[in-house]
Structure formats: structure tokens, C-alpha cells
Amino acid sequence: MRIREKGLVLCIVGLLLFVLPLILNSYPISHVYAAENSTSANLKEKLSALQKEIASKAAQLKQEVNKNLQNKAYVGMVTLKSEASLTLATDSGAKIVSINQDSEFSSNNKKISKYSLKILQAEDFIAALGDVDENGVLTAKKVILWPTPSPEVKTHLWGQVISIADELVTLTTKEGKNVTIAVSSTDLEKDGQAVSLSQLSKNNFVIVTGVMGKNEILTADFVYIYSQPAFLKPKKIATPSAESATKSAKPTTPSTKKKSP
Amino acid sequence: MGGLYYVLNVQYQSSTTPFLSGPVTSAPKSLSLEVTDPSDNRLVFKTNLLVSGKTLPHLKVLISTSEQDQVVTSSASGSFSASLTLNEGPNKISVTVFSDSGEEKTIIKNVFYLKEQI
Incomplete structure (x- = not known):
């Protein structure tokens, strides 16, 4: 190869050796740098948004707490x-x-x-x-x-009506106990409307407020009447004859049959 | 073909042990009651007060003071509210929820109403 040609080849190789790496390196670096830049920018934005949200919620909580502490x-x-x-x-x-x-x-x-x-x-x-x-x-x-208040005597109860006689209503409570309430001067309410005692029927459910008297009769201030599908089932109590029959019965053990091979 | 065999016969095979993770029914919810407003020992300067809270859906809630009684029904989401008229001075507000079987839960809030703001 002539010197001139050799030189040309060397020039081209050198150029390639110098320029090519530059081209190869700068493209991915800038690409990565751009990607990293955009990622960190996104992170910063998200962090900033999170900080604002936390500050806002903290201010809200502080307001709530202050509201509960003031007045x-x-x-x-x-x-x-x-x-x-x-x-x-x-x-x-x-x-x-x-x-x-x-x-x-x-x-x-x-x-x-x-x-x-x-x-x-x-x-x-x-x-x-x-x-x-x-x-x-x-x-x-x-x-x-302030004047000393008189002791609180008002009470409430829930039950199902089992009988009505004049202005005395008997209820059975959740515990199965019968309670009598006097409804002479009572506000009765049904479906949000004021009603009279005639609107009260057996098996209605009631919520009653009033004062329990010494005679165990509750003088009702307020009776709320409503119906619901479920009825209170009375407790099953065995009769004396049933109890004695049960005691006399002898338990029998079931016979086990061995299976034949 | 192998893939098809896998998809048809292996992946979508019905379990031979149903209910392994437990019964399909859910446990009954216990009666809950929360009174969100008013807070206890609150001082107010208006005679009308809104009592609000949350319990289970469609239950009767009795809201009582010494002179007033109201029964409201909780909504489908369990929330309830009622407006009360307060007497000047201390007011004891009793909120009681009743389940369908008569189980009940009560929360009491004390509110003081003063006509003049301090």
C-alpha cells in the first residue's frame, strides 16, 4: 500500500476510533440522563404533592381537635x-x-x-x-x-305488646319478663305520626320512656309503636310430668354391628 | 395441543374440596353505636342541636332528654340524625339503639346550653 493510501486509512480509522465512541456514548448518556431527569422530576412532584396532602390533612385534624377542645x-x-x-x-x-x-x-x-x-x-x-x-x-x-338537679329517674324499655286493658298495657321484654305500663297521659307515636291508644294492637313492638313506680308499673311519657316480622318466642318450660317422664327414661346405647369382611 | 390440554383440564378444574376456606355464610354483626355529634361536655349557644351518629342499617334509635323523646330509623348506611331543643343549662342526651331482637346499646352525651356567648 502506498504511503498516501496508508495515511488515508489511518486517518479514517482514527476518526472512527475518536468519533464513534463519542457518538455511541453521548446518545445513551443523554437518553439515560434525560430519563433520570424526568424520573427525578416526577418523584419531586409526587413528593411535593404528598407533602401538601399531609399538611392539609394535618391542618384538618388540628381543626377537628381544636373544635373538640374549645367551648x-x-x-x-x-x-x-x-x-x-x-x-x-x-x-x-x-x-x-x-x-x-x-x-x-x-x-x-x-x-x-x-x-x-x-x-x-x-x-x-x-x-x-x-x-x-x-x-x-x-x-x-x-x-x-347552678341549682343541684334532682336525680334522673326516667328510664326506657323495649318490648312486645301481649295485652291491652283500658289504659294499662302489658309488654314482654327481651328477657321474657312481663312489664305493665300506664298510658293515661302519654304521647303515642306510630310511623312518625301522633296516634291514640286505639292504634296500639297486640303483638306490636314498642319503645317506651317513662318513670317506674314503686308498684312496678311504668308511667309512660312516650310510646313509639312499630311492627316487625319477628315475634318474641316464649321460653319453653317443661311441665312437671314431662320432667318426671324424662328422669325415668333409661338411656340406650346404640348397637354397633361389625361388618363382615 | 399441550397448552390447550393444560387450559382445559388443569387450570379450570373445579375444586374437589369446596368450602376449604370456610363457610359461605358470614358471622352476625354485633350491635354497634357511635354518636358523632355532639361531643361530650360540649358548650353551645343555640337552643337547637343536631344529634347524629352511626349504627347498623334500618334500626330504631331512641334519642331522649329529660323532656323530649324521639325515635328515628337508621338509614341503609346506618347513619341517623335528629334535631333537639335544649333547655338553658345542662342537658343529658341519651341515644339508644335497639336491634330486632331487643338488644340495646346506649351512649350518653352532656351538653350545656348558654344563651349568651362567652
Whole structure:
């Protein structure tokens, strides 16, 4: 081969050796770099969206929690008093009320016109109004002396009507117990409408509220009447003769027959 | 052909041990009751209060105070609500759900109504 031709070949080879790798490397790199770039951009977007969602839900939760902590009332009897706090016995247990210089005192009790922390004493029935902290301590904005309520005597029961006699209705309850209710001055309701006693029938189901008297008759304030397919089945109780017959019966063991091979 | 044989005779073969994973019936749901509104020991400044909650579907729910009684039926999703008129001062709201067999569950919420906002 002539020198000129050799040189040309060497040039071409060199060019190929130099340029080709560049071409081969740059294309996949840029492709991969572009792919990586788009992947990381997607991830960043998703992360950002997730952060916003978390922040929004956290704000919602905080609002809910605040809603549940603000504007609360602890009502009960004072069991303990100090300069800065009270302990009340409420229906939901002992509650602590924090008192500060902004706490206002007033009285809804006709016997006491003016009320203050100095006058307040144990066994006073009060309503402490304010906001509650995460420990359940209420910071009182207002403390009101309230008349002690009379004990709750209202009760309710569910049952099926088994008899109606004038203004006395007998029901059988879920436990199979018979209860008599007096419906003289009672609100009766059926299908959302006020009805009279004539609308009450045997086998109706009722929900009753009222006060149980000492004579075990419930004076009903409210009777809700409805029908449903299922009937309460009375408990099956064996008669004495059936019980004695059962006792005298001798148990028999079943005979086992061996199969012949 | 082998593939066809597999598809027809192996893949879609019916189980010879049915109910291996258990019975087809589901266990009865126990009576549940949740009162979402109002929260306990709430202080309100309006006389009307909406009581709402959730239980099982199509059950009777008794909502009572010392002076009022209402019975509502829970919806197909189990939700229920009723509007009450409060007395000034403490109000004890009793919410009771009854199942068809008379089983019951009660939740009590205390709400204090004050005419003037503090």
C-alpha cells in the first residue's frame, strides 16, 4: 500500500476510533440522563404533592381537635378547691378546672345572688365553661353556680305488646319478663305520626320512656309503636310430668354391628 | 395441543374440596353505636342541636332528654340524625339503639346550653 493510501486509512480509522465512541456514548448518556431527569422530576412532584396532602390533612385534624377542645362545659359538684383550681365530680368522672384572674363568677341559684371564688365551697353544684387542654384540664372563662338537679329517674324499655286493658298495657321484654305500663297521659307515636291508644294492637313492638313506680308499673311519657316480622318466642318450660317422664327414661346405647369382611 | 390440554383440564378444574376456606355464610354483626355529634361536655349557644351518629342499617334509635323523646330509623348506611331543643343549662342526651331482637346499646352525651356567648 502506498504511503498516501496508508495515511488515508489511518486517518479514517482514527476518526472512527475518536468519533464513534463519542457518538455511541453521548446518545445513551443523554437518553439515560434525560430519563433520570424526568424520573427525578416526577418523584419531586409526587413528593411535593404528598407533602401538601399531609399538611392539609394535618391542618384538618388540628381543626377537628381544636373544635373538640374549645367551648366545653364541666358540670358537677365541687369536691376540692384551691386558689387556682377546682376538682368537680361529674357524670364522666373527676374533672379539673383551672381558675385565673379572667375567670368570671356568676350565680343561677336564686338563693345566692353574688358568687365568687371566695364564696365557692365544696358541694356547690357548678358549671365551669371554657376551653380544654390536651390533659383534659378546663380553663374557666366562666363559673356559674347552678341549682343541684334532682336525680334522673326516667328510664326506657323495649318490648312486645301481649295485652291491652283500658289504659294499662302489658309488654314482654327481651328477657321474657312481663312489664305493665300506664298510658293515661302519654304521647303515642306510630310511623312518625301522633296516634291514640286505639292504634296500639297486640303483638306490636314498642319503645317506651317513662318513670317506674314503686308498684312496678311504668308511667309512660312516650310510646313509639312499630311492627316487625319477628315475634318474641316464649321460653319453653317443661311441665312437671314431662320432667318426671324424662328422669325415668333409661338411656340406650346404640348397637354397633361389625361388618363382615 | 399441550397448552390447550393444560387450559382445559388443569387450570379450570373445579375444586374437589369446596368450602376449604370456610363457610359461605358470614358471622352476625354485633350491635354497634357511635354518636358523632355532639361531643361530650360540649358548650353551645343555640337552643337547637343536631344529634347524629352511626349504627347498623334500618334500626330504631331512641334519642331522649329529660323532656323530649324521639325515635328515628337508621338509614341503609346506618347513619341517623335528629334535631333537639335544649333547655338553658345542662342537658343529658341519651341515644339508644335497639336491634330486632331487643338488644340495646346506649351512649350518653352532656351538653350545656348558654344563651349568651362567652
